Amino acid sequence: MDLLASLKDQMKPYRDRFPSHPRLPRTGRPREAILAEIAAMHEAEAPTWQEGYASGAVYHGDEGHIAFLNQVYALHSQSNPLHPDLWPSTAKFEAEVVAMTAQMLGAGAAGGPVCGTVTSGGTESLLLAMKTYRDWARETKGITAPEAVVPVSAHAAFDKAAQYFGIKLIRTPLDAGYRADVQAMRAAITPNTVVIAGSAPGYPHGVIDPIPEIAALAAEHGIGCHVDACLGGFVLPWAERLGYPVPPFDFRLEGVTSISADTHKYGYGAKGASVILYRSRELLHHQYFTVADWPGGLYFSPTFAGSRPGALSATAWAAMLAMGEEGYMEATRRILAAADRLKAGIREIPGLKILGDPLWVIAVASDDLNIYQVMEEMAGRGWRLNGLHRPPAFHIALTLRHAEPGVVDRFLADLRAAAEHVAANPAKQTGMAPIYGVAASAPPELVRQVLTGFIDLLYEV
Ligand SMILES: Cc1ncc(COP(=O)(O)O)c(C=O)c1O
Structure with missing residues (x-):
């Protein structure tokens, strides 16, 4: 369970950064204070997906689109389809x-x-x-x-x-x-x-x-x-x-x-x-x-x-209704164009390969490098990619965030640097890399215990 201790350590800086609320306050706190606390947490996490550093997660993400959805959401925040007579x-x-x-x-x-x-x-x-x-x-x-x-x-x-x-x-x-x-x-x-x-x-x-x-x-x-x-x-x-x-x-x-x-x-x-x-x-x-x-x-x-x-x-x-056929077509065109550029760029990076022939969800693996360490190096550069196994790989699901100017180039430059770093330091294993390494060889029951422990960790205050 050293793994769990290490995951807990990784979560600690975030947990220490914001006030903890393990029980109900005796009297309700002012709404402005609560909103300010939520805003601080939002400010800390939003740039990752807004600036295209995340795989999948937020698929559109334009400010105007989000503001529009928020307006619709606000109008319907109390409605419940269980009561079609009321709504x-x-x-x-x-x-x-x-x-x-x-x-x-x-x-x-x-x-x-x-x-x-x-x-x-x-x-x-x-x-x-x-x-x-x-x-x-x-x-x-x-x-x-x-x-x-x-x-x-x-x-x-x-x-x-x-x-x-x-x-x-x-x-x-x-x-x-x-x-x-x-x-x-x-x-x-x-x-x-x-x-x-x-x-x-x-x-x-x-x-x-x-x-x-x-x-x-x-x-x-x-x-x-x-x-x-x-x-x-x-x-x-x-x-x-x-x-x-x-x-x-x-x-x-x-x-x-x-x-x-x-x-x-x-x-x-x-x-x-x-x-x-x-x-x-x-x-x-x-x-x-x-x-x-x-x-x-x-x-x-x-x-x-x-x-x-x-x-x-x-x-x-x-x-x-807001997207319509033309909106979806244009969004797809932009995402697939970004994906084409990304795939071409990955194929030029020594040591890396793309699994299969994907359109816009792109899995990257390697015959020579520890691919989880490459993913970890990418994490150090701000990227939140998804680890895969059997075979070892990670993927990025492209969204409209990645179709914004400069994002594909930034990803490719970081990926090249990450791969070069791992090639030069093959023994280094940090963050999730050793965890994926253990998951590949440990008995499934042990891995399940770790995952159960991780869910418990998420609920710890
Ligand atoms: C192909 C596929 N099916 C099902 C799911 C599950 O979707 P959700 O996370 O919305 O429950 C996902 C999620 O990424 C997916 O990629």
């Missing part, structure tokens, strides 16, 4: 967010009523989809020991769903290009398989799985095919129109039965909203929750939560 507008926002997303993702070609709900984020969208397939297969096929087949690159939320809902998750290998190996998926399907899934693109390597083949495999077996387009749902339709190589991935493919797409990522809404879509209302109905005999009244909810923040569907709706 009918929230039902309208949710219905229209779903309809606009479905239309963007090929619903017109699906020939049926693509339908769905707004959720709290990519994870909830995936959890709901997995629960839906479990319940659908139990009711329509009598499957009581459900299994799901997903490539190892599919998001950790699939593991979460499997744990929560008693689904056996079978993870299949990738091909040399970090795409799902469809033959391996085929071999993993059993009579208990209820759903298979691919990503467009996947979180680790930003690579789009061969969705047409995965969808055809699902159709052949009469099972669900979920496409995780949490990252790509609001990018790929426009990338395709811009002429980038985007294989079909949406409802235009017959076998695709559900898609997740996050409005809080490249949909440019506020954090806390995503969309889950199904090809048929029959599937969607396995997601809903209704109870008819509770003394608290007739109760129903479309997703996991009961009360929900109406402000989030309002901001998603407002962001979509």
Whole structure:
């Protein structure tokens, strides 16, 4: 648990910097004092993402856009879609967010009523989809020991769903290009398989799985095919129109039965909203929750939560109307142009390589250098990148922040300097580098204990 002690040390300077509040103040403090305290914390953390130093995290981030979302949020800060009688507008926002997303993702070609709900984020969208397939297969096929087949690159939320809902998750290998190996998926399907899934693109390597083949495999077996387009749902339709190589991935493919797409990522809404879509209302109905005999009244909810923040569907709706097709197309053009420059620059840095053939979520690895130490050197220069493992790598998910002038050049200059430093000092291991090193060789149970301890640390005052 030395690792935890070291993580605690790393968190200490921040914790010491601001007053601690381990219990309720006896009397309420003045609002101005509280606002000043929050503003000080905000000032300390905002520049990292505002100036393009973060992978993903804030996907639009222009001041005017944020101010607009804040206005919408403020108007709806009290609303709750659980009470459509009080706030009918929230039902309208949710219905229209779903309809606009479905239309963007090929619903017109699906020939049926693509339908769905707004959720709290990519994870909830995936959890709901997995629960839906479990319940659908139990009711329509009598499957009581459900299994799901997903490539190892599919998001950790699939593991979460499997744990929560008693689904056996079978993870299949990738091909040399970090795409799902469809033959391996085929071999993993059993009579208990209820759903298979691919990503467009996947979180680790930003690579789009061969969705047409995965969808055809699902159709052949009469099972669900979920496409995780949490990252790509609001990018790929426009990338395709811009002429980038985007294989079909949406409802235009017959076998695709559900898609997740996050409005809080490249949909440019506020954090806390995503969309889950199904090809048929029959599937969607396995997601809903209704109870008819509770003394608290007739109760129903479309997703996991009961009360929900109406402000989030309002901001998603407002962001979509404000962007429009042309806005999304232009944002995608800028992000992909920045990504093209970034990829070309990385390929010129000795010792580094890009995994697979990604569009804008770019994983960097090395055959010669400790890539985690390179990531650590980048952290020392202000960059907040995402560590990956199996194989060791880090990635950067490009956003509109990185399309601002100078950001790509700054990243490449820092990356070159970081790689040169690590090449000259190969034994040095600081920050997260040794932690990733240990995670690669330690038994999974030990790593899980460290992660549990880390969550505890986050809740320490
Ligand atoms: C492909 C993919 N799916 C699902 C998720 C989970 O999304 P969230 O963090 O919004 O729950 C992510 C998050 O990055 C993702 O990249």
